[in-house]
Amino acid sequence: AQSVTQPDIHITVSEGASLELRCNYSYGATPYLFWYVQSPGQGLQLLLKYFSGDTLVQGIKGFEAEFKRSQSSFNLRKPSVHWSDAAEYFCAVASGAGSYQLTFGKGTKLSVIP
Amino acid sequence: GAVVSQHPSWVICKSGTSVKIECRSLDFQATTMFWYRQFPKQSLMLMATSNEGSKATYEQGVEKDKFLINHASLTLSTLTVTSAHPEDSSFYICSARDRARIRGSPLHFGNGTRLTVT
Numbered sequence: 001a002q003s004v005t006q007p008d009i010h011i012t013v014s015e016g017a018s019l020e021l022r023c024n025y026s027y028g029a030t031p032y033l034f035w036y037v038q039s040p041g042q043g044l045q046l047l048l049k050y051f052s053g054d055t056l057v058q059g060i061k062g063f064e065a066e067f068k069r070s071q072s073s074f075n076l077r078k079p080s081v082h083w084s085d086a087a088e089y090f091c092a093v094a095s096g097a098g099s100y101q102l103t104f105g106k107g108t109k110l111s112v113i114p
Numbered sequence: 115g116a117v118v119s120q121h122p123s124w125v126i127c128k129s130g131t132s133v134k135i136e137c138r139s140l141d142f143q144a145t146t147m148f149w150y151r152q153f154p155k156q157s158l159m160l161m162a163t164s165n166e167g168s169k170a171t172y173e174q175g176v177e178k179d180k181f182l183i184n185h186a187s188l189t190l191s192t193l194t195v196t197s198a199h200p201e202d203s204s205f206y207i208c209s210a211r212d213r214a215r216i217r218g219s220p221l222h223f224g225n226g227t228r229l230t231v232t
Contacts, residue, residue, distance in 0.1 A: 034220060043207055043223040090157065101148070102221060106157040
């Protein structure tokens with residue numbers, strides 16, 4: 001069975017600082033990986049996804065993520081955080097492009113200090 | 115972009131009553147929709163997969179008779195929480211997949227429904 005681990009429950013960064021949110025997955029075959037962001041009381045918005053090809057994926061809002069098969073990781077990064085980035089971030093894995101039954105990590109809450 | 119509308123956004127009901135939550139894909143057709151439940155400060159837990167024109171597939175531990183799912187058209191799935199109890203209070207989120215883009219299309223999520231059972 002597939003699983004996702006987000007080791008950091010809560011991260012606080014200063015506005016303008018760089019950010020890296022960690023995600024490790026467990027899946028036997030080629031994973032389909034996603035990062036979603038959730039603002040309080042809201043649904044989820046897709047930031048970026050990885051299916052195949054270039055292991056560095058660019059997303060919306062200046063986010064990027066790098067797929068590292070050897071480390072089973074798909075960490076999310078942003079070079080300069082804005083106060084509006086404060087939210088909950090979820091990493092997810094799907095068993096296939098045709099499946100889309102997602103398994104989510106427990107999420108990382110990001111707080112931004114002005 | 116693809117939009118999933120979920121209604122209502124919040125609802126308060128008395129214990130023992132039933133509540134219906136709607137999930138609509140506004141600009142695409144969805145043969146498959148997913149219903150998730152999210153407890154405070156927790157991740158999303160898949161409850162069931164809703165398939166248009168057929169019975170829903172429930173995850174282990176989810177009561178089929180309590181959480182009734184109907185997917186009668188390609189743009190609408192409903193989740194009915196029957197005989198709701200306070201422990202059913204949670205945040206329910208639906209998601210849908212565009213049938214026209216089987217590969218490469220991510221799931222689109224609704225904004226969720228906050229259910230409070232008193």
